[in-house]
Amino acid sequence: xSLFLDLDDVYxxxxxxxxxxxxxxxxDEEVKPHADRxxxxxxxxxxxxxxxxxxxxxxxxxxxxxxxxxxxxFGTLVLGEELGRSTYGGVAGAIALQTDMxxxxxxxxxxxxxxxxxxxxxxxGRIVCSTAVTEPDAGSDVASLKTSARAEGGDFVLxxxxxxxxxxxxxxxxxxxxxxxxxxxxxxxxxxFVVEKGTPGLSIRGPLKKTGWLSSDTAQLFFDxxxxxxxxxxxxxxxxxxxxxxxxxxxxxxIGAISLGHCEAAIELTLRWLADRSAFGAKLWDLHGIKLEMxxxxxxxxxxxxxxxxxxxxxxxxxDARTLAAMVKAHLPPLANRILYQCxxxxxxxxxxxxTAVERMSRDSRVLAIGGGATEVMLMEVSKHIHxxxx
Ligand SMILES: Cc1cc2nc3c(=O)[nH]c(=O)nc-3n(C[C@H](O)[C@H](O)[C@H](O)COP(=O)(O)OP(=O)(O)OC[C@H]3O[C@@H](n4cnc5c(N)ncnc54)[C@H](O)[C@@H]3O)c2cc1C
Numbered sequence: 001x002s003l004f005l006d007l008d009d010v011y012x013x014x015x016x017x018x019x020x021x022x023x024x025x026x027x028d029e030e031v032k033p034h035a036d037r038x039x040x041x042x043x044x045x046x047x048x049x050x051x052x053x054x055x056x057x058x059x060x061x062x063x064x065x066x067x068x069x070x071x072x073x074f075g076t077l078v079l080g081e082e083l084g085r086s087t088y089g090g091v092a093g094a095i096a097l098q099t100d101m102x103x104x105x106x107x108x109x110x111x112x113x114x115x116x117x118x119x120x121x122x123x124x125g126r127i128v129c130s131t132a133v134t135e136p137d138a139g140s141d142v143a144s145l146k147t148s149a150r151a152e153g154g155d156f157v158l159x160x161x162x163x164x165x166x167x168x169x170x171x172x173x174x175x176x177x178x179x180x181x182x183x184x185x186x187x188x189x190x191x192x193f194v195v196e197k198g199t200p201g202l203s204i205r206g207p208l209k210k211t212g213w214l215s216s217d218t219a220q221l222f223f224d225x226x227x228x229x230x231x232x233x234x235x236x237x238x239x240x241x242x243x244x245x246x247x248x249x250x251x252x253x254x255i256g257a258i259s260l261g262h263c264e265a266a267i268e269l270t271l272r273w274l275a276d277r278s279a280f281g282a283k284l285w286d287l288h289g290i291k292l293e294m295x296x297x298x299x300x301x302x303x304x305x306x307x308x309x310x311x312x313x314x315x316x317x318x319x320d321a322r323t324l325a326a327m328v329k330a331h332l333p334p335l336a337n338r339i340l341y342q343c344x345x346x347x348x349x350x351x352x353x354x355x356t357a358v359e360r361m362s363r364d365s366r367v368l369a370i371g372g373g374a375t376e377v378m379l380m381e382v383s384k385h386i387h388x389x390x391x
Contacts, residue, residue, distance in 0.1 A: 003271075004264055005302040007309045016074055019060070023082040026055055035088040038215040039360075042207050043170055044094040046128070053125030058099050061250070062107050066115060067123040073253060073312045076100050080254045084261020087269075087357035089364025090215030092258045097166040097216070098122065100254040101247065101372070102131040105175045105192060109235030109243045114194060118173060130171035132162035132195075132221055133244055139163070140377045142177075143186040143241065147223060149178035149193060154230055156180070156193060158201075158223040164371075168219025169206045172197050176223075177240050184238065192240035194232040201226040212363030249315065249322055251372050252329035256308050259332035259368050262361045263301050263339045269357055270294070270343040273350075290346060297339050304332050323385040330378035333368035340365050 008017050030051060038044055052058050053067075060075035062068030069075070079099060083092035103122045106115060106129075121127040138145040147160025158178050165174070174195045181189025195202060206219025235243045271294065274285040284290055308328050315321035340362040344351035351358055369375050 003268065003298070005305050007305065011309050011313055012074060012078070016071060016078055019056075019069075019071065019075065020078045020082060022055060023057055023079060024085070026052070026057070027082060027086045031086055031088065031091060035086070035091055035215060039088070039090060040214075042214060043217050044091055044215055046125075049095075049098070049125030049128060051125070052095065053123060058095075058125050059123035061099065061104065062119065062123050066107070066119040073250065073316050076250060076254050077257045077308065077312050080257025081261040081264070084258040084263075085265045087262070087265045087361055088215060089258070089262065089361060089367075090213040092261070092364075093166060093213045093367070094216040096254050096258060097131070098129055101166075101251045102129045102175055104247045104250055105131065105234055105243060106194070108246060109192070110194075111231070111234075113231065114234065118194065127173060128167055128171045130165055130167040130174050131244075131247075132165045132168070132174045132176045134163050134165070136161060136163045136220075140374055142244070143190075145177060145179065145190065147176070147178040148182065149180050149191060149228075150182075151180070151230070152227075155227045156191075156230060156233070158193070158195065158226040158228065160223050162221040162223075164208070165206075165219050165221055166216055168221055169204055169217040174221065175234065176221075177244055178223075180240075181238050187241040187245075189238050190241040190244075191237050192234040192243050193228050194234060195223075195226060195228055199226050199228065211366060212360070213367055248373065249325040252325040252378070253308070253312055253315070255368050255372050256325075256328035256332040259336040259365065260301070260305055260308060262336050262365050262368075263297075263304075263332075266336075266340055266343040266358050266361055267294070267298060267301065270346050273347055277348075284346065293342060294346075297342060300335060301339065304335050308332065323382060326373075326378040326381035326385075329373060330375050330382060333365065334375055336365040337362075337369060 056069055059068030060071040063070055083095055106119055122129050135145050149156040149158045176193050176195050177190055179189055180191040201224040203222045204219050207217040277284045311321055311324035311328050314324055343358045344362045347356055347358055350356050
């Protein structure tokens with residue numbers, strides 16, 4: 001057995017194993033040597049999206065008809081894990097937002113002309129897309145969103161604002177959730193629209209200054225009488241909330257996989273550090289307390305990895321994996337935070353220095369437990385499952 005539970009032979013096709021090698025090589029050769037600069041610049045350059053499109057990485061979940069490779073959720077898992085292993089959470093966030101947290105809305109529910117217009121370019125990396133659901137007063141409680149879209153003369157006119165939008169500054173198009181039925185409450189009466197950058201009335205505040213994910217830009221969007229053609233409606237009118245919800249499972253597995261990748265990279269780096277560094281006449285690794293703690297963290301990680309792979313397998317086989325996805329999202333990001341805390345600790349002062357990857361991942365992993373549904377919200381989902389079983 002390798003250091004981590006090696007599940008590729010159990011779950012992955014030869015095609016996916018080969019894609020993993022391609023992604024890992026791409027990250028080693030074309031991401032890691034440049035990503036410190038991207039962190040300083042606050043963005044992942046366009047050429048990187050184009051190169052990933054060329055390698056077929058951005059289209060893994062999407063149909064061949066649009067340039068994708070239809071690799072399903074295990075493709076998402078492999079990409080997320082490798083992005084997490086890159087040690088650059090900002091790069092992982094920016095790319096996963098494109099591949100696994102945004103374009104899916106269009107692919108699943110968009111009309112044929114909308115997909116023809118945007119999906120092929122998204123898969124090729126020519127268009128950067130973004131999803132705008134969260135609002136200043138509607139985050140965890142997504143159903144209380146207030147941005148409105150009123151029908152007028154064959155168009156929809158949007159008013160309101162969106163908060164914490166990944167790629168908000170640099171995206172070309174936004175998938176925006178807005179209330180189309182002012183009388184409806186909660187999850188009802190919400191629709192999803194494509195809004196292009198540059199549409200009159202759309203303004204952007206950002207990039208917002210953040211603790212981590214520095215190479216992924218985050219912005220606030222303002223809609224002031226933003227007019228979009230009715231043809232830009234994604235899916236059914238007033239069913240936008242359900243459409244967004246359908247993407248949650250995918251998103252939660254993606255965030256779980258990024259968390260897993262961070263943990264694997266952090267443990268590898270820390271074991272190397274412990275084997276090199278001496279204190280009290282021995283290598284740090286020889287200190288009993290450190291050995292046991294690393295063994296405990298590795299054991300917890302392997303258990304979490306098994307949960308992630310098995311849950312994805314259930315979903316791929318057509319099973320109901322909604323609760324499993326919530327468990328994955330509730331478990332892996334907090335575990336990543338605990339593992340990163342300890343890895344920083346075992347690096348001593350160096351773990352607090354910007355030049356170490358564990359320092360960066362300790363900042364980057366924080367948002368994984370908040371974005372895409374906070375841990376507590378995921379646990380609420382799991383508790384609903386328990387409640388249903390008890391009835
Ligand atoms: C870097 C970054 C990128 C993001 N990217 C996007 C994006 O691209 N698109 C987008 O739409 N959104 C995005 N978000 C928004 C993100 O999804 C929200 O921040 C998240 O859903 C939490 O919402 P909130 O910040 O409003 O926190 P709140 O809803 O105010 O919650 C605050 C805290 O309260 C606790 N809490 C909330 N509800 C419950 C509950 N029911 N029970 C117990 N505790 C609870 C949790 O600890 C939670 O973290 C991003 C956020 C960040 C930080």
